[in-house]
Amino acid sequence: MRVLAFQGSPRSSGNTAVLLAEVVKGAREAGADVKEVTLHGKKIAPCTSCYACKAPGAAGCVIRDDMDGIYDDVMKADVLLFGTPIYWWSVSAQMKLLWDRFFALDYDRAMKGKRAALVLTYGSELPNLGPEGTEAAFRDICLYLSMECVGVVGACTESVPAAENAGAMNAARDLGRALVANRS
């Protein structure tokens, strides 16, 4: 099982990176082959809404940047895993750039039937429309793309860093195992 994990926080040792790493650990323990991609620092231009990718016979996105390699990796993956902090009630800019550029993919070839999961960290305790709305949007995206949403793990980091949040870390490891578990 090939897992492609996107880390969407600019902080390489921050809460999102820590929680996502725990999911990756669980997946590797369960036998997955995981490729990790840190989005911050990648050259990913914003979608320009040119719609060239939707023209008859189009061969994907016309923008040449680091998405070239990422598109290849997405095609090869069985599981797409996303980790993002909540910024302004939504995903980070790094994650939004990636998701917008997914527009150029042939969803049936690239996404349909894959498993997907989301890791969120956020500052304000629940109820909090940031993580709640983002989870709802992610579940909708999975439905739209015919992907199976295996789960969403979140942690509020204002008073307890993710690394010290045993409940969230355990849930993250369990999610990693669930990503690769056989289902009947």
Ligand SMILES: Cc1cc2nc3c(=O)[nH]c(=O)nc-3n(C[C@H](O)[C@H](O)[C@H](O)COP(=O)(O)O)c2cc1C
């Ligand atoms: C630009 C910015 C916007 C943020 N917006 C929100 C928000 O809307 N809701 C929230 O609960 N936390 C918000 N936060 C807090 C972060 O989501 C939280 O600190 C998160 O754990 C940071 O992840 P990191 O440690 O991986 O950087 C924001 C933080 C920043 C820097």
